[in-house]
Amino acid sequence: MIRIISEIKKHLKFDKIVTHTILIFVSLLSVFPFIWLISTSLKGNSENIFAYPPTIIPTDFTWANYTGVWNKVDFIGYFVNSMIVAGGTVILNLILSAMAGYPLARMEFKGKKFAFFSVLATIMIPFQAIMLPVYLITLKLHLVDSVNNVAGFIGLIMPFAVSAFGIFLMRQAFLGIPKEMEEAAIVDGCNVWQLFWKVLIPMVKPSLAVLAIFTFIGSWGEFLWPSIVLTKESMYTLPVGVNNLQGMFSSNWRFIAAGSILSTIPILIFFLCMQRYFISGENDGAVKG
Amino acid sequence: MPYLFLLPAAAILIVFFFIPFFQTVYLSFFDYSSSIYVPSAIGLDNYIKLFHSPIFYKVMWNTFLYLLIAVPILAIFPLFIAILINQKIRGVTLYKILIYLPVIVSIVVAAIAFKWLYADQGILNYIVTKLGFEPIGWLTDPKWALISVVIVTIWKGIGYYMIIYLAALMSVPQELYEACDIDGAGFLRKHLTVTIPHIMPTIALVTTISAISAMKVFAEIYVMTKGGPLNSSKTIVYYIYERAFENLDLGFASAMAVVLLIVVMIFSLINIFCFERKKYDL
Numbered sequence: 001m002i003r004i005i006s007e008i009k010k011h012l013k014f015d016k017i018v019t020h021t022i023l024i025f026v027s028l029l030s031v032f033p034f035i036w037l038i039s040t041s042l043k044g045n046s047e048n049i050f051a052y053p054p055t056i057i058p059t060d061f062t063w064a065n066y067t068g069v070w071n072k073v074d075f076i077g078y079f080v081n082s083m084i085v086a087g088g089t090v091i092l093n094l095i096l097s098a099m100a101g102y103p104l105a106r107m108e109f110k111g112k113k114f115a116f117f118s119v120l121a122t123i124m125i126p127f128q129a130i131m132l133p134v135y136l137i138t139l140k141l142h143l144v145d146s147v148n149n150v151a152g153f154i155g156l157i158m159p160f161a162v163s164a165f166g167i168f169l170m171r172q173a174f175l176g177i178p179k180e181m182e183e184a185a186i187v188d189g190c191n192v193w194q195l196f197w198k199v200l201i202p203m204v205k206p207s208l209a210v211l212a213i214f215t216f217i218g219s220w221g222e223f224l225w226p227s228i229v230l231t232k233e234s235m236y237t238l239p240v241g242v243n244n245l246q247g248m249f250s251s252n253w254r255f256i257a258a259g260s261i262l263s264t265i266p267i268l269i270f271f272l273c274m275q276r277y278f279i280s281g282e283n284d285g286a287v288k289g
Numbered sequence: 290m291p292y293l294f295l296l297p298a299a300a301i302l303i304v305f306f307f308i309p310f311f312q313t314v315y316l317s318f319f320d321y322s323s324s325i326y327v328p329s330a331i332g333l334d335n336y337i338k339l340f341h342s343p344i345f346y347k348v349m350w351n352t353f354l355y356l357l358i359a360v361p362i363l364a365i366f367p368l369f370i371a372i373l374i375n376q377k378i379r380g381v382t383l384y385k386i387l388i389y390l391p392v393i394v395s396i397v398v399a400a401i402a403f404k405w406l407y408a409d410q411g412i413l414n415y416i417v418t419k420l421g422f423e424p425i426g427w428l429t430d431p432k433w434a435l436i437s438v439v440i441v442t443i444w445k446g447i448g449y450y451m452i453i454y455l456a457a458l459m460s461v462p463q464e465l466y467e468a469c470d471i472d473g474a475g476f477l478r479k480h481l482t483v484t485i486p487h488i489m490p491t492i493a494l495v496t497t498i499s500a501i502s503a504m505k506v507f508a509e510i511y512v513m514t515k516g517g518p519l520n521s522s523k524t525i526v527y528y529i530y531e532r533a534f535e536n537l538d539l540g541f542a543s544a545m546a547v548v549l550l551i552v553v554m555i556f557s558l559i560n561i562f563c564f565e566r567k568k569y570d571l
Contacts, residue, residue: 015476019373020380026370027387030448033402034394036412040405050410052418100298103291115295120569122306124557128505128526129550132533132542133309133316159305162298168569192290221395223508228534239397243512246401253405260398271393272386278393279385279452 034261041065041257049253065258072255073248075262077234078241082220082266085156085237089219090212092161097211098204100162101170102196106182123164128224134159135228145235152235156226160219166211173207174200213277220267238263313550316543325537335544344520344528345545351435352524356503358439363446363499364492370447371454372480385455389448396445400512403441404428407513431521434514438522441509446502450495457491458484494564501556504549525549 035056040049044060103109104116127134138144138155145152177200185199201208223239230240242263249255271278317335319328339345370388374381391399406413407427414424427437461484469479485492507526510516516523516531523531525545533542561569 016378019376019378023370023373023380023384026447027384030388030391030444033399033406033444034390037402037405050408052410052415054412054415096298096301099294103294107291107294109291112291115299118302118307119298120561122302123561124554125306125310125550126501126505126553128507128529129546129553130306130309130313131530132539132546133312134305135534136312137304137309158301161305162301167298172568196294217393223395223397223511224530227511228530239395239508242395242401243397246512253408256401257405260401264394264398267393267395271390275382275386275389279382279389 034264037257038261040253041261043254045254065254066262069245069249069255069259069262073241073245073259074234075238075241075259078236078238078263079266081153081235082237084153085222085226086216086219088153088157089160090215092157093163093166093215094208094212096162097166097170098201098208099196100167101172102174102200104167105171105174119164119167127159131224131228138229144229145232149235152230152232155229156237159225160222163215166215169207169211170204173204177203210277213274216270217267238266310550313543313546316539317547319540321537321539322541325539328540331540335540338541339544339548344523347520348523348525348528351520351522352504354435355439355442355506355524356500358436359442359446359503360496360500362443363450363503364496366443367447367450367495368454368488368492371451371458372484374451375455375458385448385452388451391445392448394445396508397512399445400441400509403437403444404513407437428514428522429518431519434518434522438506438509438513441513442503442506446499450499453495454488454491457488461487490564494560497556497560497564501553501560504553504556 039056039058042061042063042065043049043058044062044064047055047058047060100119104112104119138159141155143151143155143158145155181199181203182195185195190199221239222237223243226237226240227243230236233244236244242260245256245259249259318330318332320331320334321328323329374384405411408414409424409426409429413427418424425433427433465483465487466479469483474482504524505526506524507530510522510524510527511530514522516527526549529542529545529549532538532545536542562571
């Protein structure tokens with residue numbers, strides 16, 4: 001008996017058990033709010049969702065809350081709106097950041113320092129502090145959903161169409177390309193425009209991918225700006241739509257829970273497919289605005 | 290040619306960053322509270338009103354408390370987790386995915402999930418009563434509302450800062466740890482003498498970025514408490530939002546936005562010039 005215990009001790013070092021215990025505990029804390037939400041969303045009307053002691057596994061298991069909330073709320077619409085806004089934001093960020101990053105990395109021109117520090121300055125200006133004038137300008141430009149849906153989408157996208165983060169990321173990427181590449185292309189008779197699109201852009205694809213993924217996540221979760229500008233329910237993005245569930249179903253927590261979980265599925269799939277970009281640690285400091 | 294490349298980005302930054310920046314300052318010198326259509330220039334009156342307003346002090350105090358609670362925890366706890374994960378153990382990827390999950394999920398869903406945990410007869414109060422305490426009015430008791438909201442911000446930030454720390458830990462020379470092992474230094478000694486000094490710049494960086502993002506919290510408060518009860522969970526961005534978009538008191542809201550701008554700029558300057566010089570080649 002004693003021998004067995006000492007054998008086990010050799011294999012499972014005490015340190016490791018402590019480490020795993022702590023990490024399992026923290027992982028559980030991280031997912032528990034979702035598990036509890038899922039649990040609630042699967043409980044039927046005959047089960048008391050406030051029961052003491054609480055039950056994680058539903059006793060009156062049902063999918064009815066999901067079908068119920070699906071039939072009352074236009075999730076497909078919210079999803080499509082979110083896709084349009086996040087997609088548009090990503091495409092514009094890729095193009096504009098790459099275009100602005102290139103001269104800042106590779107060209108000499110008058111006012112380069114000024115341009116550089118102007119971009120740097122925008123890092124220090126939080127959107128939350130300037131949102132009111134941004135809204136007034138968006139109104140003036142008629143980029144709101146009360147004009148028409150297309151204008152509404154443009155208004156949702158434009159304030160986030162480019163970021164200092166993206167410009168600096170792309171600048172860094174262009175700095176990493178050997179100068180000889182460019183010279184060779186110029187000798188071959190490329191003009192700057194062709195050089196940029198045909199030679200350089202393919203070489204910075206990894207950085208573009210990073211920029212695309214983090215911009216997408218940021219735009220997908222954005223809540224403040226759409227909740228300021230949107231007036232029509234048909235234009236709601238997923239976060240605004242989900243927040244609206246609280247008002248629609250006041251205290252029907254089964255429906256609110258089911259709707260919240262439904263709305264999370266797309267981004268969850270996206271995260272699991274792209275997880276190496278997020279957890280590898282190579283792109284640290286990217287998401288937070 | 291370089292100007293042509295810069296033009297589209299410059300146009301966006303001018304229209305949606307620089308003009309609004311100056312307009313925020315400009316609007317703060319006008320009074321909109323009597324009429325939204327005919328503002329009157331009042332000089333510094335909005336600022337005077339601001340510094341005589343008890344709610345403003347309450348809101349600033351709340352914002353300060355928010356930072357005071359969130360920042361130390363977000364600077365230390367994720368480092369601890371990162372050190373634990375940064376060992377040769379099984380399941381590292383799974384742990385990382387699970388702990389990172391809150392970062393990826395929409396803040397609105399996170400806030401709703403916590404609102405449900407915080408329900409009067411919810412699961413947290415079940416645990417609290419099981420432990421022999423009185424149930425807590427997590428979101429309804431002025432003593433608790435702010436803490437309850439901060440918890441969500443912390444919970445959602447841990448994975449994000451953990452990844453930043455993991456990247457920093459990779460740069461600590463392994464020989465130093467081996468030397469520690471030979472000297473027989475324990476877990477605590479090893480990390481206090483080797484890890485912490487080596488990644489001090491990262492700790493400082495996490496401190497400033499978590500402070501900046503704690504100052505900008507909005508969604509948690511909007512979804513869970515709307516700043517209540519009795520303004521007990523109202524922080525500066527929520528108050529700006531309320532004044533600007535609900536009370537249409539544009540001048541007063543702008544004066545407050547200027548205060549926010551100044552504070553965030555100070556933090557950002559520290560950040561850029563002390564910890565991120567390399568990133569911007571300054």
